[in-house]
Amino acid sequence: MNYQKIAEHVVQEALKLGVDEAEAYIENNRDFDLRVRNGDVETVKQSTTKGIGLTVYKDKKLGFSYTSDLTDESLDDFIKRTIQLSEVADPKPWNGLPDFGEEAKQTDLDLWDGSISEIESNKKIEIAKEVERIALAYDKRITKSYASSFGDSESETIIVNSKGISRTCQETAVGFGVSVIAGEGNEMQTGGWSSNKRHFRDLENAEDVAKEAGKRTIEKLGAKPVKTTKVPVVFDRYATGAFWYGLLFALDGDSAYKKTTFLTDFLNKPIASELVTVIDNPTLPRHIGSTPFDGEGKITRKNTLIENGILQMFIYDSITARKAGIKVSTMARRRGYKGPASASTLNVIVQKGNTSREKIIQGINEGFYVTGLRGIGTDASTGNYSVGASGFWIKNGEIAFPVDGVTLGGNMAEILKNIESVADDLDLRGTLNSPSFKVSELAVGGKQ
Amino acid sequence: MKKYFQPIKRREFIKKGMAGGTVIATAPLWKLFSYSLPAPDINSNPLSDLDKDTLKKLLTIGLQNGGEFAEVYVEYTVQNSIGLDENKIRAASRGVDMGVGIRVVQGEKTGYAHSDDLSLEKLKETARVAGLIASGEIKRESAALKEKDIPDYYLVKTSPDGIIPQDKAKLLWKGNEVARAYDKRINQVGVGFSDINKKIIIANSEGVFVTDHQTISRLMVSASALENGKRSRGYAYKGGTLGYEHYDVQTAEELAKEAGRIAMAMLPAEDAPAGEYPVVLAKGDCGTFFHEAIGHSLEGDGARRKTTCFWDKKGEAIASEIVSLADDGTVPGARGSINVDDEGTPSQKNILIQDGTCTGFLYDKLNAKLMNTKSTGNGRRESYQHYPIPRMTNTYLMAGKDDPEDILKSVKRGIYIARIGGGNVSPTTGRFVFQVPEGYMIEDGKITTPLKGIQLMGNGPDVLMNITMVGPDLEIWGGGTCGKSGQGKPVSDGNPTLKVAKVTIGGAKIQSS
Numbered sequence: 001m002n003y004q005k006i007a008e009h010v011v012q013e014a015l016k017l018g019v020d021e022a023e024a025y026i027e028n029n030r031d032f033d034l035r036v037r038n039g040d041v042e043t044v045k046q047s048t049t050k051g052i053g054l055t056v057y058k059d060k061k062l063g064f065s066y067t068s069d070l071t072d073e074s075l076d077d078f079i080k081r082t083i084q085l086s087e088v089a090d091p092k093p094w095n096g097l098p099d100f101g102e103e104a105k106q107t108d109l110d111l112w113d114g115s116i117s118e119i120e121s122n123k124k125i126e127i128a129k130e131v132e133r134i135a136l137a138y139d140k141r142i143t144k145s146y147a148s149s150f151g152d153s154e155s156e157t158i159i160v161n162s163k164g165i166s167r168t169c170q171e172t173a174v175g176f177g178v179s180v181i182a183g184e185g186n187e188m189q190t191g192g193w194s195s196n197k198r199h200f201r202d203l204e205n206a207e208d209v210a211k212e213a214g215k216r217t218i219e220k221l222g223a224k225p226v227k228t229t230k231v232p233v234v235f236d237r238y239a240t241g242a243f244w245y246g247l248l249f250a251l252d253g254d255s256a257y258k259k260t261t262f263l264t265d266f267l268n269k270p271i272a273s274e275l276v277t278v279i280d281n282p283t284l285p286r287h288i289g290s291t292p293f294d295g296e297g298k299i300t301r302k303n304t305l306i307e308n309g310i311l312q313m314f315i316y317d318s319i320t321a322r323k324a325g326i327k328v329s330t331m332a333r334r335r336g337y338k339g340p341a342s343a344s345t346l347n348v349i350v351q352k353g354n355t356s357r358e359k360i361i362q363g364i365n366e367g368f369y370v371t372g373l374r375g376i377g378t379d380a381s382t383g384n385y386s387v388g389a390s391g392f393w394i395k396n397g398e399i400a401f402p403v404d405g406v407t408l409g410g411n412m413a414e415i416l417k418n419i420e421s422v423a424d425d426l427d428l429r430g431t432l433n434s435p436s437f438k439v440s441e442l443a444v445g446g447k448q
Numbered sequence: 449m450k451k452y453f454q455p456i457k458r459r460e461f462i463k464k465g466m467a468g469g470t471v472i473a474t475a476p477l478w479k480l481f482s483y484s485l486p487a488p489d490i491n492s493n494p495l496s497d498l499d500k501d502t503l504k505k506l507l508t509i510g511l512q513n514g515g516e517f518a519e520v521y522v523e524y525t526v527q528n529s530i531g532l533d534e535n536k537i538r539a540a541s542r543g544v545d546m547g548v549g550i551r552v553v554q555g556e557k558t559g560y561a562h563s564d565d566l567s568l569e570k571l572k573e574t575a576r577v578a579g580l581i582a583s584g585e586i587k588r589e590s591a592a593l594k595e596k597d598i599p600d601y602y603l604v605k606t607s608p609d610g611i612i613p614q615d616k617a618k619l620l621w622k623g624n625e626v627a628r629a630y631d632k633r634i635n636q637v638g639v640g641f642s643d644i645n646k647k648i649i650i651a652n653s654e655g656v657f658v659t660d661h662q663t664i665s666r667l668m669v670s671a672s673a674l675e676n677g678k679r680s681r682g683y684a685y686k687g688g689t690l691g692y693e694h695y696d697v698q699t700a701e702e703l704a705k706e707a708g709r710i711a712m713a714m715l716p717a718e719d720a721p722a723g724e725y726p727v728v729l730a731k732g733d734c735g736t737f738f739h740e741a742i743g744h745s746l747e748g749d750g751a752r753r754k755t756t757c758f759w760d761k762k763g764e765a766i767a768s769e770i771v772s773l774a775d776d777g778t779v780p781g782a783r784g785s786i787n788v789d790d791e792g793t794p795s796q797k798n799i800l801i802q803d804g805t806c807t808g809f810l811y812d813k814l815n816a817k818l819m820n821t822k823s824t825g826n827g828r829r830e831s832y833q834h835y836p837i838p839r840m841t842n843t844y845l846m847a848g849k850d851d852p853e854d855i856l857k858s859v860k861r862g863i864y865i866a867r868i869g870g871g872n873v874s875p876t877t878g879r880f881v882f883q884v885p886e887g888y889m890i891e892d893g894k895i896t897t898p899l900k901g902i903q904l905m906g907n908g909p910d911v912l913m914n915i916t917m918v919g920p921d922l923e924i925w926g927g928g929t930c931g932k933s934g935q936g937k938p939v940s941d942g943n944p945t946l947k948v949a950k951v952t953i954g955g956a957k958i959q960s961s
Contacts, residue, residue: 037556037753045560046577047833049547067544068564081542088613090536146755146876181755181876188757190876225952228723258534258636260672260679338543374872374881377903381672381679384901386720386954388881405879407903407954409722445722445903445954 003028003050004168006070007160010054013079015162019056019063019086021097023161023297026052027337030117033151036128042147044121053337054082060091066338097163098318098329103299106292110285111171113199116152124150131178131206131213138214141182141221146190148178152200159297167293174200178210182217191217196430198286216371219392223404225446226393232367233408233442234360236391237425239371240434244278244348246378246385247412251305253316253343255380257324262383262413266311272416274309275353275437280331282346289347289431295334296341303330305345309417317343350434353422357436360421362397368444369394370408383412389444407445415439498522498548500593502568503651506550507590509575511653514584515552515559517813518575521790522548522649523832529642530613532620540613549832550575553814554582560835591655598658598788601795603781604691608643608665611692616641623669623700630708633715636672637707639700641665643692644938650792658792664783664938665690667699671707673715680717680900682710682886685926688783688940710886717900719957720887726862727904727951728855728890732923733867735941738773739843739930740873741880741908746773746800747838747932748811748826750875752819757878757909761806767912770848773801775810777825777841783927783940784841791827791836798824801912812838830935837933844942848918852945855917857893863902863953864888864895870928871904878908881954903954911948919945 007024014022028050035043051068063086132148152174160166177194193213195204255261281302317332333344370391377387390404423436510518530540547564559581563574623639643665651657666687673680684706750756777786777795786795812827828839871882884902888895927940
């Protein structure tokens, strides 16, 4: 089926039925997921899914619908209903399709691996079995496998709007991983690791992934809470995601417009230590967080959110930007065809520093090295920060014992300014990438 | 971007208008799926070709590689939502999902394939792909499909899908007006109504054939307050497996006042003190705690794989003697209630902990079979795109005997949790963390200062042992969407007033010790 033609047809039909503007977004995916436990295949799941999301504006009123039924007869009804829905909404002067102005050309980010559909099932099963086998053998205290898995997908995204935007993108993703359990009885700990890439040959090897999973599980054994105290805290690079997510919520442009974020009045002012530079860059070739155009069809580019501690921009989609009187929107993300696009970062990278993580830890007399966070814990309106945490206690510059069952508490505004060093260990693995960093002091809540 | 593998992590209320079995047997299936929709009616429905003969054929194709069990799950879902913020109706939206999921099981192996292309050719291919997992000698045929009569726990007279958005908008306007009038410091109000209307057909090779029409609705009001740079937020909602007759402008008014009350109560909130404290949980809205911190560790998949902290504890004391815990899919109108689970098994009340002793786990068919027991009616799935796994329905701590006032009076210095917000737990270690949108200090047995930034944390098994008082005032209330293995599912929970002797509180304020 030619989905671009369908999208164009739907937009044209909506215009014929009297809307002022229309946008159709179609996704068409093929997915494969495999799960292995104790050396045997447990589940194999194969699927194809597709769907269309239609946004219409009539007299500045918004209507939105989605459906997975793309047959001709159903689409006619679908378009009519979407238009009817727009009738109940109130007009908003900022409603309407985005104005992108002069745009760069869509570039090929090398996000498609044509070989993925040709990988034999047996090979996928072998990879999943191997990663489990090595992880289970890593240490005799590893007692069980939770599961290992392998998955791949091919997806096609189409966005067509009545202002002449017509874009398509094809991308692949492939990954595998393992999760194991260490210990028995009253003490069990879980840990896991995975590798996720655009191209099959970019995947890390099964042995490295398995050993990392094993190591991350074993080192948690014997973890215990500490007494409530205030100490320097090092956030490990792989545990920082939830921390930065909390900050990103507070950088939402519409929240700034409504004055509901604690950073409302801080544009172009310092909000963090000058060691902190945060960019959004979805244009890195072959990267898992890259995409040629965003959820509104806008050609992606690199945006600097925070530079040397100074807040450079809030995050807007075209609607929230227009509402706030901001000329240029940042980026919008679409979470599938079932909803409209909304302001979001796409691939966040916190710039690395020039100290090693080991050195940072060595410089701490007594402190907490955080390797896991439970929850996001940031209240974007007040900046209050409170999360569950696990990791290791630092004594005299060395890792002393594993810690779990404690909380970190403070206020984001202070924590950001108290970032005292940023490590050089940035690893671009996901869509939120950060090096490890040290905060000079944070409340650790535990036993009394 | 989709990630294929993530280490184990979990985050983090009708009479249906369907007649009995004979009608189902004779009516064309498209009739089962035609909603009383606002005009224009759905005039075509591609599910119309899926009659019992076709389903049986698909089951037999699924078994042709030697599988032991095959199942077809057909779904047609309409979701509606309408929202108001900044004094304007933002948008009304509608979505349609339909498709067929086919599962074939052999031993511990499951093959699953699904399709939203409902042509017979494509469905046969889907059944064949699902069956590839098997490699058995015996080629079974599906048993003849026989309808099953099921009870009805939904409280639905009027389907919310049949209500035009203009009518729903009236509730939103009322909620907005009342919340804004509650106090002049309230500066933002959001109101939303949403409903999910799902029709399912489940047919399996053992001859089961069940249809169900599930309706879930919710009205929610949130209010934000601002004074001298201090902010707070309150929200309130009503929802469940409820028809539209359960909502009117008075409902909106009550919810708006409650949202306003909480926002104003929390405006002067102070930083929560970090450390270990006795905690009193208010009745009704703290049940999420038992769902997350205990219930997930009592699901049958974890018990079979021995990956949860309670897998080997059946028959043993895992809680103080005053603790009894149930999961009950039959509570009329509750958000987690189901007439049948997503494998066609009728829902039931399951006691998980009786007087402190672990009495059982929640099972779907596969895990039950492998554990030589029966499904407890907890095989649930998010949609046709997912295979069923053991899931909770309405989970609650059962009533006890302590006077709620005595419970409060027994605490010299502690924390009062009026409601628990979102949270997550590792079912293996039992470790949890929860946010608390409304909490207070308890001083000398009295509720005093409102607190912000409270995080409750600890581990489920410890807390169970530390429950020292339980009131008689059980309420099963509210609920949300639980996420597990990438599948979201509506659930509810409940609890009477209770006291936990000590829980770790995360907060910004460090007490000098």
